[in-house]
Amino acid sequence: MAGEDLSRLRIDKTVAAGQPRTKRRLFRWIVAGCAVVLVVILYVTGIFTPAVTVETAGVTQAYPSQAFTLLHASGYVVAQRKAAVASKATGRLVELLVEEGSRVSRGSVLARLESEDVVAARDQAAANLNAAGANREQAKAELHDADLEFRRSRELVGKGFISRTDFDAAEARYKKAVAAVGGAESSVTSAKAALQAANVAIEYTLIRAPFDAVVLTKNADIGDMVTPFGAATNAKAAVVSIADMGSLQVEVDVSESNIEKVRKGQPCEIQLDALPDTRFRGSVHMIVPTADRTKATVLVKVAFVDRDDRILPEMSAKVAFLERPVSAAEEKPRTAVLSSAVATKNGRASVFLLKADRVFETPVSAGPRIGDMTEITAGLKPGDKVVIKPSPALKSGTRIKVAEH
Numbered sequence: 001m002a003g004e005d006l007s008r009l010r011i012d013k014t015v016a017a018g019q020p021r022t023k024r025r026l027f028r029w030i031v032a033g034c035a036v037v038l039v040v041i042l043y044v045t046g047i048f049t050p051a052v053t054v055e056t057a058g059v060t061q062a063y064p065s066q067a068f069t070l071l072h073a074s075g076y077v078v079a080q081r082k083a084a085v086a087s088k089a090t091g092r093l094v095e096l097l098v099e100e101g102s103r104v105s106r107g108s109v110l111a112r113l114e115s116e117d118v119v120a121a122r123d124q125a126a127a128n129l130n131a132a133g134a135n136r137e138q139a140k141a142e143l144h145d146a147d148l149e150f151r152r153s154r155e156l157v158g159k160g161f162i163s164r165t166d167f168d169a170a171e172a173r174y175k176k177a178v179a180a181v182g183g184a185e186s187s188v189t190s191a192k193a194a195l196q197a198a199n200v201a202i203e204y205t206l207i208r209a210p211f212d213a214v215v216l217t218k219n220a221d222i223g224d225m226v227t228p229f230g231a232a233t234n235a236k237a238a239v240v241s242i243a244d245m246g247s248l249q250v251e252v253d254v255s256e257s258n259i260e261k262v263r264k265g266q267p268c269e270i271q272l273d274a275l276p277d278t279r280f281r282g283s284v285h286m287i288v289p290t291a292d293r294t295k296a297t298v299l300v301k302v303a304f305v306d307r308d309d310r311i312l313p314e315m316s317a318k319v320a321f322l323e324r325p326v327s328a329a330e331e332k333p334r335t336a337v338l339s340s341a342v343a344t345k346n347g348r349a350s351v352f353l354l355k356a357d358r359v360f361e362t363p364v365s366a367g368p369r370i371g372d373m374t375e376i377t378a379g380l381k382p383g384d385k386v387v388i389k390p391s392p393a394l395k396s397g398t399r400i401k402v403a404e405h
Contacts, residue, residue: 051357051399051400051401052391052394052398052399052400052401053400053401053402053403054352054359054387054388054390054394054400054401054402054403055387055388055389055402055403056354056385056386056387056388056402057337057338057341057385057386057388058337058382058383058384058385058386059335059336059337059376059380059381059382059383059384059385059386060335060336060337060373060382061277061333061334061335061336061382062333062334062335062336062370062371062373062375063269063279063330063333063334063370064326064330064334064370065269065279065320065322065326065330066320066370066371066373067369067370067371068322068323068324069269069320069321069322069323069371070261070321070322070323071254071258071261071262071320071321072318072319072320072321073252073253073254073300073318073319073321074252074253074316074317074318074319075250075251075252075253075316075317075319076250076251076314076315076316076317077248077249077250077272077311077312077313077314077315077317078248078249078250078251078313078314079243079244079245079247079248079313080244080247080248080249080301081211081213081243081244081247082213082216082241082242082243082244082247082313083210083211083213083241083242083243084219084237084238084240084241085110085207085208085209085210085238085239085240085241085242086207086226086228086237086238086239087111087113087204087205087207087226087227087228087239088204088228089113089118089201089204089205089228090225090226090227090228091113091114091115091205091225091226092113092114092223092224092225092226093111093112093113093220093221093222093223093224093225093226093236093239094112094113094114094222095111095112095222096110096111096218096220096221096222096239097109097110097111097112098110098111098215098218098240099215099218100215100216100217100218101214101215102214102215103212103213103214103215104209104212104213104214104215104242105209105212106209106210106211106212107208107209108208108209109206109207109208110207110208110209110215110239110240111206111207111220111239111240112205112206112207113204113205113206113207113226114205115202115205118198118201118202118204118205119202121198121201122195122198122199122201122202124198125191125194125195125197125198126195126198128191128194128195129188129191129192129194129195131191132184132187132188132190132191133188133191135184135187136181136184136185136187136188138184139177139180139181139183139184140181140184142177142180142181143174143177143178143180143181145177146170146173146174146176146177146178147174147177149170149173149174150170150171150173150174152170153166153167153170153171154167154170207239207240209242211242211244212244212246213242213243213244213245214242214243214245215240215241215242216240216241216242216243216313217240217241218239218240219236219237219238219239219240219241220236220238220239220240224236226239243313245307245309245311246307248304248311248313249285249301249302249303249304250270250282250301250302250304250317250319251299251300251301251302252299252300252302252317252319253292253295253297253298253299253300254297254298254299254300255296255297256291256296256297256298259287259298259300261321262284262287262300262321263284263287264284264285264286264287265283265284266283266284266321266322267281267282267283267322267324267325267326268281268282268283268284268302268319268320268321268322269281269282269319269320269322269326270282270302270304270317270318270319270320271317271318271319271320272311272315272316272317273315273316273317273318274310274312274315274316275310279331280304280305280306280308280311281304281305281306281325281326282302282303282304282305282319283302283303283305284300284301284302284303284321285301285302285303286300286301287299287300287301288300288301300319302319334367334370334375335375335376335377335380335381335382336370336373336374336375336376337351337373337374337376337380337386338372338373338374338388339369339372339373339374340388340389341386341387341388341389341390342364342366342374343390348363349363349364349365349366350362350363350364351364351379351380351386351387352386352387352390352394352396353380353384353385353386354384354385354386354387354400354402357399357400357401358397358398358399358400359387359394359396359397359398359400360396360397361395361396362379362380363379364376364378364379364380365377365378365379387400
């Protein structure tokens, strides 16, 4: 009995050796199956597929006027009426009443020079005028008295009551009084002229705006010496520079070969680099009747139809010369993409939209063409990237590489 119990405690080596082999074999099959599944997944998702090189373009905002634009030109906004305001007198600047951006009206005082000396000269001239006026009144009184005496003497000499000598003396006194009044009048006129000159000298110390304008730059400060001759040592000529904002125009250079496409009064569309989202209406104001031989261009001036305070001198501008004016319905931009990016299949338009490093076929609603672009009314937004000239083999989900230009 004891021997049988001990035999039962023996380990069956054949069974123990077979179980690990079976488990290892099962594990290997599971690993192999997972590897196959992973390879299939990677192949289906395109990881093992080489990237397709494509060209892309952005979805932008296009204006309908691009469809009837004849010519483009670049230039700058220029004030046709501007001035560097200076003084006709020489003196120290004691007051500056404006700064950059100040709006001034014609005749308003911009700055003032020291004026104590010319004010004193004005006061002296005024006193001289008063003295001349008093002398004239005295001469007139003397004339009045001499006239009365002369008339009495003429009557008395006729009756023989006075001698001829007394009459001659009265006559001489009268003529002298008449001459004295004339001299006094001349003195008054001279004193008035001197006073006027003194007032003009004072006016020269006041620097005024010659027309309605906006101050562009301030060239002098309080304490600077101002002189009409800018070459003087440590002296300033212009105190401020101003421009009439109502005279702003865009000046562009048009090639001689294209100048025949431009005519006076032609409608234009102006775009400023500082305001890229806004188009301004314009018209050709002038074609300058001379050419620049060094550049083979002709200067064209384009006027703004509408005023806008955001437009400033020396801004960079682009001008589109149009076949016809822009209608109200054509003033707003449209979402558009290059026409070569839109493919039509079975009457439905679609594009390949770029997302990360893959493209996905996206249906869109296409509108009318705008030049070399097509309006997109639904399906895309500005800033999206799409494939241009997509090949028929391109599929949705394809991994792509953007071609370098």
